[in-house]
Amino acid sequence: MIAYDKKKLDNEVLIEEADTLYKGGFINKEQKKFVEKELPVLRSQDNILVRIGFFLLGSLLYSSICGMISLFGLNSEHIYLQICFYIFAAIGFAGAEFLANQEYHNHGLDDAFILGAISQVGIAVAITTEGYETVIAFFVAVTALFMFVRYLHVLSMLVFCIAVTAFLFFEMFELGDLGKAILPFVAMVFAGAFYFITKKIIRNLTESYYYNGLLLANSFCLVLFYFSCNYLIVRELSGELLGIEVKSGTDIPFAFFFYGFTVIVPIIYLVQALRTKDRIMLWLSFLAIGFSIFTIRFYYSVLPAEVALTLGGLVLFAIASFSIKKLKEKESGLTFKPDRINHSDNFLNAEALIVASTFGMKPEVKTVSPMEFGGGGFSGGGSEGSF
Numbered sequence: 601m602i603a604y605d606k607k608k609l610d611n612e613v614l615i616e617e618a619d620t621l622y623k624g625g626f627i628n629k630e631q632k633k634f635v636e637k638e639l640p641v642l643r644s645q646d647n648i649l650v651r652i653g654f655f656l657l658g659s660l661l662y663s664s665i666c667g668m669i670s671l672f673g674l675n676s677e678h679i680y681l682q683i684c685f686y687i688f689a690a691i692g693f694a695g696a697e698f699l700a701n702q703e704y705h706n707h708g709l710d711d712a713f714i715l716g717a718i719s720q721v722g723i724a725v726a727i728t729t730e731g732y733e734t735v736i737a738f739f740v741a742v743t744a745l746f747m748f749v750r751y752l753h754v755l756s757m758l759v760f761c762i763a764v765t766a767f768l769f770f771e772m773f774e775l776g777d778l779g780k781a782i783l784p785f786v787a788m789v790f791a792g793a794f795y796f797i798t799k800k801i802i803r804n805l806t807e808s809y810y811y812n813g814l815l816l817a818n819s820f821c822l823v824l825f826y827f828s829c830n831y832l833i834v835r836e837l838s839g840e841l842l843g844i845e846v847k848s849g850t851d852i853p854f855a856f857f858f859y860g861f862t863v864i865v866p867i868i869y870l871v872q873a874l875r876t877k878d879r880i881m882l883w884l885s886f887l888a889i890g891f892s893i894f895t896i897r898f899y900y901s902v903l904p905a906e907v908a909l910t911l912g913g914l915v916l917f918a919i920a921s922f923s924i925k926k927l928k929e930k931e932s933g934l935t936f937k938p939d940r941i942n943h944s945d946n947f948l949n950a951e952a953l954i955v956a957s958t959f960g961m962k963p964e965v966k967t968v969s970p971m972e973f974g975g976g977g978f979s980g981g982g983s984e985g986s987f
Contacts, residue, residue: 760817
């Protein structure tokens with residue numbers, strides 16, 4: 601199903617780990633260059649600015665092809681409008697497949713055709729169904745998932761997560777006021793279930809190529825879970841979707857649950873992140889704590905903004921100072937010392953890399969000895985007793 605040579609995908613992982621070893625001081629620059637020279641890889645672009653430039657160039661190429669084809673369909677305006685976006689989507693698929701055969705991966709050019717194909721599918725289905733949101737979200741999700749599985753395109757996984765969430769929301773909207781009322785709880789259950797499913801898939805993953813995309817989906821579930829029952833989100837959406845007007849002295853239904861959820865979930869994220877040493881969850885917990893404070897102050901402003909910010913800064917400074925003091929001498933676990941090396945779940949054959957680069961050994965090369973042992977015909981006595 602994967603469009604790329606798996607051997608070169610493995611080589612990319614090895615080169616990334618060689619770069620990690622180099623930054624950690626385990627191998628020198630010459631050894632790192634040797635590994636890069638000996639392992640052929642796909643055509644990719646690590647510089648984000650250059651990748652954006654190639655994406656813009658690819659988008660211009662994609663739109664030029666679609667524009668040229670449109671010149672031939674101008675005579676039949678109505679019929680062509682119904683099918684043109686399907687043609688554009690087909691061009692996107694063909695372009696993505698062609699670039700994959702040319703070994704372009706995370707390059708920028710392939711991003712333009714992959715994302716372009718997904719967007720054209722959405723527009724085409726929207727025209728055909730006259731804007732039926734549920735069907736649009738479904739087909740966009742299916743297309744994005746295919747792009748991720750086929751081309752290992754991480755951004756397609758993000759599109760898939762957003763489209764699946766939109767599909768769930770639109771399905772709940774079709775149930776009327778009941779669906780809108782229970783939407784926060786359904787989204788919470790969906791996010792929690794999706795989180796544990798992706799976590800299990802990552803744990804049992806045999807092909808590391810899908811790791812980054814699954815990790816992104818797993819992190820998306822954490823964000824969705826928090827926002828699903830955040831008090832500010834629920835209260836504002838209740839007014840937009842159900843027309844609930846919260847008057848003075850009243851509150852939304854189940855308000856205490858949403859208050860507790862807004863305060864407790866970020867703390868759970870923080871504790872779990874520290875326990876499992878999960879850096880992504882740790883950063884998400886900080887962001888969630890900040891948004892929870894904003895949520896409370898949005899409705900209950902006890903202190904002026906400048907006083908609250910000053911006190912908050914002092915509290916954060918005190919926490920940071922205390923944490924640094926306690927962790928600066930620790931050598932393992934949770935520590936304030938800088939990482940010498942970033943541990944990755946994709947760490948493969950690090951010892952082989954070190955040995956190969958140290959002794960100048962090329963992978964999979966057999967050495968043939970010029971000596972034939974067993975006889976006595978090579979400068980000394982052997983089993984035959986001759987010289």
